[in-house]
Amino acid sequence: MLHDSEFGRSLVNTLAYTGLGLLSIPLAIVFAALLNRRGLRGIGVYRTFFFLPVVTMPVAVGMVWRWLYNGDYGLINYVLSLVGIDGPNWVADPRLALYALVVVGVWSSIGYNLVIFLAGMQAIPREYYEAAEIDGAGPLRQFRSVTLPLLSPTAFFVSVISVIGSLQLFDLVYVMAGSGAAARSNPAFPRLETVVQLFYDRAFVTNDRGYAAAIVMVLLLIIIVLTALQFQLQKRWVHYG
Numbered sequence: 001m002l003h004d005s006e007f008g009r010s011l012v013n014t015l016a017y018t019g020l021g022l023l024s025i026p027l028a029i030v031f032a033a034l035l036n037r038r039g040l041r042g043i044g045v046y047r048t049f050f051f052l053p054v055v056t057m058p059v060a061v062g063m064v065w066r067w068l069y070n071g072d073y074g075l076i077n078y079v080l081s082l083v084g085i086d087g088p089n090w091v092a093d094p095r096l097a098l099y100a101l102v103v104v105g106v107w108s109s110i111g112y113n114l115v116i117f118l119a120g121m122q123a124i125p126r127e128y129y130e131a132a133e134i135d136g137a138g139p140l141r142q143f144r145s146v147t148l149p150l151l152s153p154t155a156f157f158v159s160v161i162s163v164i165g166s167l168q169l170f171d172l173v174y175v176m177a178g179s180g181a182a183a184r185s186n187p188a189f190p191r192l193e194t195v196v197q198l199f200y201d202r203a204f205v206t207n208d209r210g211y212a213a214a215i216v217m218v219l220l221l222i223i224i225v226l227t228a229l230q231f232q233l234q235k236r237w238v239h240y241g
Contacts, residue, residue, distance in 0.1 A: 001211070001214055001218065006198060007198060009190055010194055010195050010197065010198045011195055011222075013098065013194055014167055014195045017098065017101065017105065017169055017194065018167055020098075020099070020102040021109070021166045022159065023102075024105075024109045024110045024113055025155060025158055025159060027106065028110050028113035029117050029148075029151070031110070032114050032121055033143060033147065035047065035114070035118055036118060036121045047114075047118070050110065050111040050114050050115070051111040051112070051114070052111065053108045053109075053110075053111050054108065054111045054112045058171035059171060061104065061108050061175075062104070062171065063175055065176065066091065066175065069089075069090035069091050069176070070089070071090070071092065074087075074090075076090070091176055091177060091186070092188050093187075094188045094190070094191050097188035097191045097192050098191045101172060101173065101192060104172055105172065108172075109162065113158050116154060116158055117151065117154060117155075117158070119154075121147060121151060124146070124147065124150045124151070128146045132145065132146050152238045153238055155238075156230070160227060160230055163223075163227070163230065164223055164227065167219065167222065168196055169194050169197075170196040170200065173193070173194055173197050176192075177189055177193075195215060195219050196219070199215045199219070200212075202215065
């Protein structure tokens, strides 16, 4: 396995997707802060709007975005053509495919993260903000000195589950890029294949169950190591109490 270039490539893709997918955390914090403003009307509607992608089946999400990304009749390229831009085939371009996949992943997970962060912000006692106002702190200073430190345990929890979930990415890749020989005809497939996708191909396409089991065990080990590393690093930036 250590000499298998396909496994190494799929591992790099998975780690890259995981790292880029963490962008959903700061975005969710910003949106949660905007929704946490006092006097904001219709907050339930906004929360439903952001959470809607979470309750949508990943297969449906993948099919919709595959249509949006289509190079011939996709909505994104149609909008670009209106302003004179010839859009690429997003999922078939090796330079763009991984980033296109990250956009879908961030879009589909930001709602879940937002709801968690919003609940964490609403649990912060109002007295902290009142004390900060007395000290002359403005909204941005309050956000940096009060909200972020007290929200760090929530951010740590979200980061752990986000990393674990991203390392197990499969459904979006399967729907948007396919599997087996048909998927490998896509020039961008080497930039899209993840570890779980490789496991699926080896277990159910080529019937190499032993190698597939080894892939899963390596992935499990990676998840354990990265989670343990996060628990060690959280001592430096997570503030409890």
